[in-house]
Amino acid sequence: MALPGDGLIQLTPQGLYCPAADAWIDPWRPVSRALITHGHADHARPGCGAYWAVRSGEGVLRQRLGSGIALTGVGYGEELRLGEALVSFHSAGHVLGSAQIRITAGDETWLISGDYKRDDDPSCAPFEPVTADVLITEATFGLPIYRWRPGRQVAAEILSWWREAPQRPSLLFAYAFGKAQRLLAELAALGVEEEVLLHGAVQTLMAPYRSAGVVLPPTRPLSELPRGESLAGRLVIAPPSAHRSPWMKRFKAPQTAFVSGWMAVRGARRRRGFERGFALSDHADWDGLLRSVHDCGARQVYVTHGNSDGLARFLREERGLAAEPLGRAFVGQRSEEGELEGAAAPSVA
Amino acid sequence: MQAFADLIQQLERSAGTKDRVTALATHLQAAEAADGAWALALLLGKRRRRLITGRRLRQICLERSGLPEWLFDSCHAQVGDSAETIALLLPELALPPAPPLELSLATWMETRLPALAALESEAQAEAVLAIWAALPDGQCFLFNKLLTGGFRVGVAAGLVTRALAQVSGLEEAELAHRLMGGFDPSAAAMEALLAPIEDGAAAPISRPYPFCLASPLEPEHLAATDPAGWQVEWKWDGIRAQLIRRSGQTFLWSRGEELINASFPELEGMAERLEPGTVLDGELTVWLAQAPQPAGFGPLQRRLGRQKPGAALLRECPAAFIAYDLLERGAQDLRPEPLSQRRTALEALVQELQEAVATPAAGLLRLSPVLPLGSWDELQALRQQARSVGAEGLMLKALDSAYGVGRRRGLWWKHKLEPMELDAVLLYAQAGSGRRANLYTDYTFGLWDGDGHLVTFAKAYSGLDNSEINELDRWIRRHTTERFGPVRAVDPLQVFTLGFEGLQRSSRHRSGLAVRFPRILRWRRDRTPESADSLSSALALLEDPAAQRSTAQR
Numbered sequence: 058m059a060l061p062g063d064g065l066i067q068l069t070p071q072g073l074y075c076p077a078a079d080a081w082i083d084p085w086r087p088v089s090r091a092l093i094t095h096g097h098a099d100h101a102r103p104g105c106g107a108y109w110a111v112r113s114g115e116g117v118l119r120q121r122l123g124s125g126i127a128l129t130g131v132g133y134g135e136e137l138r139l140g141e142a143l144v145s146f147h148s149a150g151h152v153l154g155s156a157q158i159r160i161t162a163g164d165e166t167w168l169i170s171g172d173y174k175r176d177d178d179p180s181c182a183p184f185e186p187v188t189a190d191v192l193i194t195e196a197t198f199g200l201p202i203y204r205w206r207p208g209r210q211v212a213a214e215i216l217s218w219w220r221e222a223p224q225r226p227s228l229l230f231a232y233a234f235g236k237a238q239r240l241l242a243e244l245a246a247l248g249v250e251e252e253v254l255l256h257g258a259v260q261t262l263m264a265p266y267r268s269a270g271v272v273l274p275p276t277r278p279l280s281e282l283p284r285g286e287s288l289a290g291r292l293v294i295a296p297p298s299a300h301r302s303p304w305m306k307r308f309k310a311p312q313t314a315f316v317s318g319w320m321a322v323r324g325a326r327r328r329r330g331f332e333r334g335f336a337l338s339d340h341a342d343w344d345g346l347l348r349s350v351h352d353c354g355a356r357q358v359y360v361t362h363g364n365s366d367g368l369a370r371f372l373r374e375e376r377g378l379a380a381e382p383l384g385r386a387f388v389g390q391r392s393e394e395g396e397l398e399g400a401a402a403p404s405v406a
Numbered sequence: 407m408q409a410f411a412d413l414i415q416q417l418e419r420s421a422g423t424k425d426r427v428t429a430l431a432t433h434l435q436a437a438e439a440a441d442g443a444w445a446l447a448l449l450l451g452k453r454r455r456r457l458i459t460g461r462r463l464r465q466i467c468l469e470r471s472g473l474p475e476w477l478f479d480s481c482h483a484q485v486g487d488s489a490e491t492i493a494l495l496l497p498e499l500a501l502p503p504a505p506p507l508e509l510s511l512a513t514w515m516e517t518r519l520p521a522l523a524a525l526e527s528e529a530q531a532e533a534v535l536a537i538w539a540a541l542p543d544g545q546c547f548l549f550n551k552l553l554t555g556g557f558r559v560g561v562a563a564g565l566v567t568r569a570l571a572q573v574s575g576l577e578e579a580e581l582a583h584r585l586m587g588g589f590d591p592s593a594a595a596m597e598a599l600l601a602p603i604e605d606g607a608a609a610p611i612s613r614p615y616p617f618c619l620a621s622p623l624e625p626e627h628l629a630a631t632d633p634a635g636w637q638v639e640w641k642w643d644g645i646r647a648q649l650i651r652r653s654g655q656t657f658l659w660s661r662g663e664e665l666i667n668a669s670f671p672e673l674e675g676m677a678e679r680l681e682p683g684t685v686l687d688g689e690l691t692v693w694l695a696q697a698p699q700p701a702g703f704g705p706l707q708r709r710l711g712r713q714k715p716g717a718a719l720l721r722e723c724p725a726a727f728i729a730y731d732l733l734e735r736g737a738q739d740l741r742p743e744p745l746s747q748r749r750t751a752l753e754a755l756v757q758e759l760q761e762a763v764a765t766p767a768a769g770l771l772r773l774s775p776v777l778p779l780g781s782w783d784e785l786q787a788l789r790q791q792a793r794s795v796g797a798e799g800l801m802l803k804a805l806d807s808a809y810g811v812g813r814r815r816g817l818w819w820k821h822k823l824e825p826m827e828l829d830a831v832l833l834y835a836q837a838g839s840g841r842r843a844n845l846y847t848d849y850t851f852g853l854w855d856g857d858g859h860l861v862t863f864a865k866a867y868s869g870l871d872n873s874e875i876n877e878l879d880r881w882i883r884r885h886t887t888e889r890f891g892p893v894r895a896v897d898p899l900q901v902f903t904l905g906f907e908g909l910q911r912s913s914r915h916r917s918g919l920a921v922r923f924p925r926i927l928r929w930r931r932d933r934t935p936e937s938a939d940s941l942s943s944a945l946a947l948l949e950d951p952a953a954q955r956s957t958a959q960r
């Protein structure tokens with residue numbers, strides 16, 4: 058299923074395109090004008106002529122796409138005129154500076170959700186419900202088996218996991234941008250004042266969060282620690298790609314855990330080979346998706362990412378909404394941060 | 407049941423052997439005897455009765471939640487397990503809050519679960535829903551698993567016996583022995599199991615000894631040793647069995663710890679001539695009276711699983727017990743004696759018996775011959791002769807070794823003809839094409855992973871004869887648990903020996919291994935799924951250069 062060819066937003070080989078604004082939203086390839094929902098690699102790509110994004114996300118974007126990019130920072134809710142269109146960015150609650158993008162032209166309004174979540178997160182602004190005629194929503198965790206517990210609760214479990222192993226290093230794997238800082242902010246909220254060690258990939262993202270005023274415990278790059286200093290009892294946060302890499306050699310008998318929405322399922326926990334899996338996601342869970350579709354009040358819904366077919370079918374058959382999956386174009390566009398494991402093959406357990 | 411649920415979680419989370427044994431020991435120590443007995447039976451996989459099908463639970467979940475079936479199936483495809491899928495979907499059921507229900511494991515297993523199974527449809531659904539509403543977090547999954555008989559923990563039996571040894575102060579070997587021949591979970595059984603040796607009640611006369619198991623040959627371990635220190639025998643192509651004669655009774659045990667007396671009445675008759683207090687270890691085969699060698703695995707299959715065989719079958723497929731070890735004589739446990747002495751005693755015993763009875767009855771008990779081996783150079787040539795005598799390779803046993811409990815590397819080696827062989831469990835079946843379009847002939851097999859789950863390992867299309875294909879087809883239709891388009895998932899109960907030419911690491915396969923030319927060597931009706939091989943045995947084959955070398959030679 059593709060978008061109608063004459064609509065306000067169209068699907069082109071570069072990604073979602075708005076002719077009225079002559080701009081692409083989270084384009085996959087270099088284009089002249091790009092509206093960026095957030096800085097994750099599958100949404101913000103280098104090489105575009107001009108960028109628009111939320112001001113609080115500017116630091117991350119410049120770091121990832123180059124400090125010299127032509128970027129216009131926009132405040133949440135601020136209305137921009139681009140060509141024939143009115144464009145505004147609204148908080149998505151996904152990561153620092155993440156936005157849903159609302160575009161109006163003629164008598165029609167579309168909302169592109171980007172990645173979003175409805176859960177509390179002390180490291181970024183909360184999700185803002187926005188109405189539109191047409192909604193393009195993600196469905197990364199579009200199955201009713203995915204239902205998140207409050208982040209504070211999961212962080213408390215992580216804290217006791219760490220505290221219960223004073224003789225081993227505790228290696229916590231989490232996506233470097235967003236998840237890692239959310240965990241740190243949750244730990245700070247739980248009263249952690251002790252220094253947390255960071256893998257380089259996580260370290261580079263700390264400055265934007267600190268300058269945004271997010272309350273975080275003290276952190277230090279692991280590389281700054283003198284060689285040979287004991288890591289027993291220390292918490293270290295690293296991206297999942299570091300698991301089983303040579304970087305791990307530094308640790309003697311570490312305990313390992315992975316923080317991800319996928320960890321809600323036992324099979325996924327086992328396959329990934331971490332001792333512990335904590336289910337915590339920066340994407341909406343099943344209820345969050347349904348609630349957001351409802352809050353938007355759109356007469357037409359298009360679904361991207363993850364279980365897009367399933368969520369669209371559910372909205373159509375069980376909620377009587379006009380809903381369609383938005384084709385295969387979005388599959389394979391995910392990077393580590395939105396990592397999809399695909400539908401797991403059935404197994405006998 | 408919370409303590410047991412916690413234990414399962416702890417076992418899932420701890421990677422180290424020591425932590426797991428400690429967790430097991432702590433749990434078994436603290437549990438009431440009856441609960442400990444059930445925990446033990448469940449951990450050892452000795453109790454896995456299906457009281458309600460996964461399908462029925464799914465139906466209850468669907469009816470209450472109003473979720474569309476296709477959505478449930480999408481969830482199941484993601485999770486891979488009905489019990490877990492339902493546990494994850496419970497919030498969709500919007501069950502009214504209920505006071506928490508905490509019952510002991512024994513109460514669940516002995517009373518509550520069987521009572522649920524006995525209820526009629528409507529009442530059953532209501533009772534299940536009430537339990538789901540009242541179970542604390544984390545117990546729903548366990549409850550669903552126990553109810554559907556799919557419960558399995560990824561913990562090797564060896565770790566459980568080690569934990570029992572810590573709790574009781576008994577030797578692991580003693581505990582492994584006490585656990586042989588079935589463990590009926592009860593407080594009394596648990597107390598008897600852990601009782602000190604001196605005041606332990608007399609062991610049941612039926613109890614077999616733990617089988618000593620062989621490892622695939624690692625030639626580099628042999629090269630430095632003197633060939634004269636080894637007893638070389640054929641590796642027979644039958645099933646491993648233990649024949650016990652005690653107090654005027656006979657017990658014939660398969661390696662899967664099943665009593666198979668009823669299938670082999672002629673061996674029962676032969677065993678009456680054995681002195682009381684005799685236990686033989688050997689191979690069950692079919693061997694026609696005048697034939698120079700056993701009749702192969704096919705005819706033996708006809709006898710296995712057939713209780714009270716008719717006269718025609720007994721005539722066409724007569725059984726023989728090929729003895730290769732003597733574990734008990736005159737009610738004395740001979741296992742600590744070196745093999746050389748046990749062998750001498752065995753030869754004397756077989757000779758006595760053969761002289762005492764007329765042929766062809768003498769053929770019922772045969773002695774596995776010792777093969778001459780002058781030097782290690784002759785080993786390959788000897789192995790190549792195996793097929794011509796109906797054997798599947800060679801066995802090498804250290805002459806000075808005691809009879810070990812389980813797999814003790816270095817005492818017994820097996821050196822098979824097939825380059826590689828593993829016992830795998832049938833997981834999925836798909837209809838064939840053309841002539842076999844109506845038959846399920848394409849099979850997918852799994853091996854155990856370290857967590858007690860079967861992981862898809864290989865597909866095989868050939869190796870069974872027509873009557874086996876037909877029989878398996880009927881079985882598949884009766885034991886389908888789920889359908890995925892043309893593919894049927896079946897109860898993981900049937901074990902097959904697969905032969906293959908090689909293994910390679912592969913990230914595309916869930917097992918992490920790609921299998922070259924897999925084929926079915928035989929249907930192992932004598933094996934329980936628990937006894938099938940694990941991914942780690944496959945990895946051991948992969949890493950064993952000897953196995954790779956012999957592949958290259960073929």
Ligand SMILES: [Zn+2]
Binds near residue numbers: 100151172
């Ligand atoms: Zn994202």
